[in-house]
Amino acid sequence: MHAVEVRQLRREFDGKRGAPPVVALDNVDLTVPAGTVLGLLGPNGAGKTTLVKILATILLPTSGTVRVLGRDVAANAADVKPLIGLVLGGDRGLYTRVSARNNLLFWAALYRIPKRQARPRCEAMLERFGLRDRADEPVERFSRGMKQRLHLARGLLHEPQLVMLDEPTVGMDPVATLEFRHVVRQLKAEGRTVLLTTHDMAEAEELCDEVSLIDRGEIKFTGSTARVGRLLSGYDRIDFAASQDDVAHRFAALPGVVGVSRRGPGTWRAEVAVNGADRADLIGWLAAQGVADLQTAAPSLEEIYLQVLDTRGMVL
Amino acid sequence: MSPGVVMAALRLGVLEARRQPSQFLIVVTAPMFSAMFMSVVLHAGSSIGRVNAVLGPGLIGLWFVALDAAADGIDRERWQGTLESLLAAPAPLTGLVIGRVVAMAIVGLVTLVESWLVAAVGFGVVLRPAHPVLLALSIAVTVFTTVSTATLLAGAFVLTRHAFMLQNSLSYPLYLLGGVLVPVTVLPGWLQPFGRIVFLSWSSDLVRDAFVAGAVAHAALRLAVVVLFGVAALVAARTVVKVVVGNVVRTGSAVRS
Numbered sequence: 220m221h222a223v224e225v226r227q228l229r230r231e232f233d234g235k236r237g238a239p240p241v242v243a244l245d246n247v248d249l250t251v252p253a254g255t256v257l258g259l260l261g262p263n264g265a266g267k268t269t270l271v272k273i274l275a276t277i278l279l280p281t282s283g284t285v286r287v288l289g290r291d292v293a294a295n296a297a298d299v300k301p302l303i304g305l306v307l308g309g310d311r312g313l314y315t316r317v318s319a320r321n322n323l324l325f326w327a328a329l330y331r332i333p334k335r336q337a338r339p340r341c342e343a344m345l346e347r348f349g350l351r352d353r354a355d356e357p358v359e360r361f362s363r364g365m366k367q368r369l370h371l372a373r374g375l376l377h378e379p380q381l382v383m384l385d386e387p388t389v390g391m392d393p394v395a396t397l398e399f400r401h402v403v404r405q406l407k408a409e410g411r412t413v414l415l416t417t418h419d420m421a422e423a424e425e426l427c428d429e430v431s432l433i434d435r436g437e438i439k440f441t442g443s444t445a446r447v448g449r450l451l452s453g454y455d456r457i458d459f460a461a462s463q464d465d466v467a468h469r470f471a472a473l474p475g476v477v478g479v480s481r482r483g484p485g486t487w488r489a490e491v492a493v494n495g496a497d498r499a500d501l502i503g504w505l506a507a508q509g510v511a512d513l514q515t516a517a518p519s520l521e522e523i524y525l526q527v528l529d530t531r532g533m534v535l
Numbered sequence: 536m537s538p539g540v541v542m543a544a545l546r547l548g549v550l551e552a553r554r555q556p557s558q559f560l561i562v563v564t565a566p567m568f569s570a571m572f573m574s575v576v577l578h579a580g581s582s583i584g585r586v587n588a589v590l591g592p593g594l595i596g597l598w599f600v601a602l603d604a605a606a607d608g609i610d611r612e613r614w615q616g617t618l619e620s621l622l623a624a625p626a627p628l629t630g631l632v633i634g635r636v637v638a639m640a641i642v643g644l645v646t647l648v649e650s651w652l653v654a655a656v657g658f659g660v661v662l663r664p665a666h667p668v669l670l671a672l673s674i675a676v677t678v679f680t681t682v683s684t685a686t687l688l689a690g691a692f693v694l695t696r697h698a699f700m701l702q703n704s705l706s707y708p709l710y711l712l713g714g715v716l717v718p719v720t721v722l723p724g725w726l727q728p729f730g731r732i733v734f735l736s737w738s739s740d741l742v743r744d745a746f747v748a749g750a751v752a753h754a755a756l757r758l759a760v761v762v763l764f765g766v767a768a769l770v771a772a773r774t775v776v777k778v779v780v781g782n783v784v785r786t787g788s789a790v791r792s
Contacts, residue, residue, distance in 0.1 A: 232786070232787055233786060272619070275619075275623045276622070276623060276784070277619050277622040277623050277783065277784060278784055278787060279784045279785055296784075297625065300623060300624060300625040301625050303623065305619075305620060305623045307616070307619060307620065309616070311615060311616025311617075312615070312616040312617055312619070312620055313615075313616075313617070314547060314551065314615075314617065315615070316550070316551045316554040316555060317547065317550045317551055317554070321546075321547070321550055324543070324546075325543050325544075325546070325547045326620075326624070327543075328539050328540055328542070328543030328626070329540060329543065329621070329624040329625070329626040329631075330624060330625060330626075331537065331539065331540075331625060331626065334539075357554060373620070
């Protein structure tokens with residue numbers, strides 16, 4: 220059984236003052252196998268959070284079907300709710316006047332965790348997320364990173380089978396971020412499915428089995444992180460040093476060079492869409508201009524992301 | 536509706552109130568009202584007025600905090616960003632609202648005790664109920680119906696977008712028609728039928744009668760009327776909160792589009 224099956228999903232919101240409806244998601248198809256980690260990447264307003272909210276049963280689809288662990292989110296929302304853990308990022312979403320421990324105890328009751336189990340499970344969560352020493356302080360005194368860890372603890376308290384993490388590392392310090400990544404790996408090892416929305420490409424590359432790129436309400440691509448790399452394997456980059464701008468400009472005009480951008484004083488990055496033989500020619504051309512310091516590399520996930528979304532951020 | 540959820544929300548409401556002193560303002564102002572009313576009735580030499588002087592500020596306090604919790608209820612969850620997580624949880628939202636209103640109703644009950652103490656300590660007027668069981672039952676059903684009505688209003692306030700205007704405009708008519716300061720029977724004849732559709736008028740008459748010696752007419756029936764008001768409000772509250780939740784999942788907004 221798949222953890223998430225989305226077919227032909229469309230979600231509209233009413234336009235303001237008689238304006239036409241705003242389409243937040245359109246024709247979305249998505250399958251997330253159980254026990255895997257899917258990264259949902261996209262710019263602000265792309266539709267990531269709307270999709271997460273539909274999966275979490277707090278928004279209805281306008282059309283299409285959405286099934287979570289085999290249950291329809293529209294028809295069987297009550298069956299879906301106990302199976303999912305929703306972690307929304309940011310400073311909001313917690314009861315800031317009460318302690319971390321009391322926040323967790325409250326949510327334990329809302330998820331109908333038996334009283335006997337609630338307290339030990341809350342203590343285990345406080346320990347797991349490094350909040351035990353400050354468990355009795357009001358949450359309003361917490362740093363943003365600590366609040367984020369409490370969000371995670373809250374979302375995992377009832378041991379959900381599908382965990383949805385919306386920008387979970389925003390505001391976390393590097394140590395907490397590393398710990399978070401460890402938590403995601405643990406969740407996967409426990410057989411849980413994780414859906415992670417993020418802007419952090421390194422995070423997606425490190426954690427996700429698959430990534431989906433979403434923009435303007437449409438899934439542009441879904442595949443393994445490695446497959447995303449292969450998708451654009453025709454695109455390589457060449458980093459080189461040239462003290463004269465003229466060399467970079469003339470290089471940008473050569474066939475097969477998509478764009479050249481300045482990385483720093485006298486250093487450049489070229490994006491090339493050519494096969495191996497042509498790339499050798501381009502490197503030869505640079506060498507002929509006296510460029511000795513150069514290296515080639517495969518594009519990072521971030522560059523692929525920009526490519527797929529057709530954002531020409533690297534063009535000179 | 537799970538009692539565990541109501542209890543958890545009640546506990547949360549009490550814990551939050553402890554760190555928000557403004558929620559206890561009524562505990563400070565109610566004794567002053569008691570003193571004012573007691574001064575007036577003692578000056579007028581009215582014996583039944585003494586009951587009203589104690590009962591009035593107490594019932595006003597109870598209704599005031601319940602209405603305040605209702606106006607704040609769902610809206611607060613919305614602006615502090617907890618509403619989405621609550622909607623994703625299996626527990627019904629109605630249970631949460633009830634728990635929060637009960638937490639504030641406890642504060643409201645304190646004002647009843649305060650009023651009694653002001654009369655006893657400040658004025659030497661010690662009111663002893665002639666029918667203590669009836670008094671206890673009357674207060675219990677009044678709290679139940681106050682909580683149910685406030686829960687209904689919590690949903691209605693969100694739907695109308697005008698929570699605070701409604702909150703303010705609902706207070707004084709209910710104090711008048713609820714007979715909390717003077718019995719509805721002393722109001723002009725044309726106004727009295729309106730009083731009878733306000734549960735507080737039945738509650739306040741019952742509490743008042745509990746302090747008067749002699750048989751109380753139709754006590755059980757009158758208690759049942761207050762309970763009936765409460766049950767009807769609770770059923771309506773569940774429907775209205777469902778409409779609010781329906782609006783959120785359908786339109787992304789709690790208010791009616």
